[in-house]
Amino acid sequence: MGLLGSVLLTACQSGPSAGRSTPTPVSPSQPQKPTPMPPPAATGSNLTAQQRLTALAASVAVTPADHTTDLPYTYLHLQMWNRATNAITRTDLRRWRRGADNSGREITRRLPDMLGVDHRPDADERELFAHAPQKTTQYGRGTLRHYLPEPPPTDPTALAHALAPPILANESAYPLLLACGIVGLATSQYLNQEQRTATLRLLAGIPAITYQGETTDIARRAGPAFAVTADGSTWQLIIDGHTGELLAAHERVTGIRPGLFSYVLILERGHTNTDADAHR
Secondary structure, three states: OHHHHHHHHHHOOOOOOOOOOOOOOOOOOOOOOOOOOOOOOOOOOOOOHHHHHHHHHHOOOOOHHHHHOOOOEEEEEEEEEEEEOOEEEEEEEEEEEEOOOOEEEEEEEEEEEEEOOOOOOOHHHHHHHHHOOEEEEEEOOOOOOOOOOOOOOOOHHHHHHHHOOHHHOOOOOHHHHHHHHHHHHHOOOOOOHHHHHHHHHHHHOOOOOEEEEEEEOOOOOEEEEEEEEEOOEEEEEEEOOOOOOEEEEEEEEOOOOOEEEEEEEEEEEEEEOOOOOOOO
């Protein structure tokens, strides 16, 4: 448990692309390969979780923010509920990271901690953040680090190796490390169309993953939900069925002290010219 435990402890607390070969032209004398059948629609009935995720990955749409990656700041707006010993912390976080030097700014709003660990966040609770005190923190050069080095891999196998050491692949908690890593990546960095596709293909390769139907998060956004259960914990991931973006992630634990471990909403993501928040 030593190595695995240390990886699990740090995997979700943070905040090279694969090469492509040039296809060989087919000469007239060579037989033509049959056109592959298109993947099934992600909304089709009787699909396994793996088939549904593969179909989602094949149809990930470009977002407007995918066309603005040349702007200097990456912007993320998160709301988070996290277990802290005997209470749940509640945080609204807006972060601007300057890509050139990993400097930036964060604005946080904290609600009073909720005593106990079996708290279930809801839509009404989110509205309380608007009245919470605000704190602004400036970060100097090199202090706002990414979850993974930029750019994250677009090959699912390379991405899996970056998120969880392959030496742990036979451990019971390995599926959780992958799911947790995807959450950590999506809540730290902007993922473009190719990178979102890679995360869905990685999820499709987790044997333990299950489909939980269309679900609505507490920001009232709907999408297909997938769950990974292992080693006394369950991660549920709600995904935008059009763009492949992670909307929300929820971890609950069982055992001696069952209850909420983490709930996160990714409310906004994109790129800006400055770290000003007057328009937010």
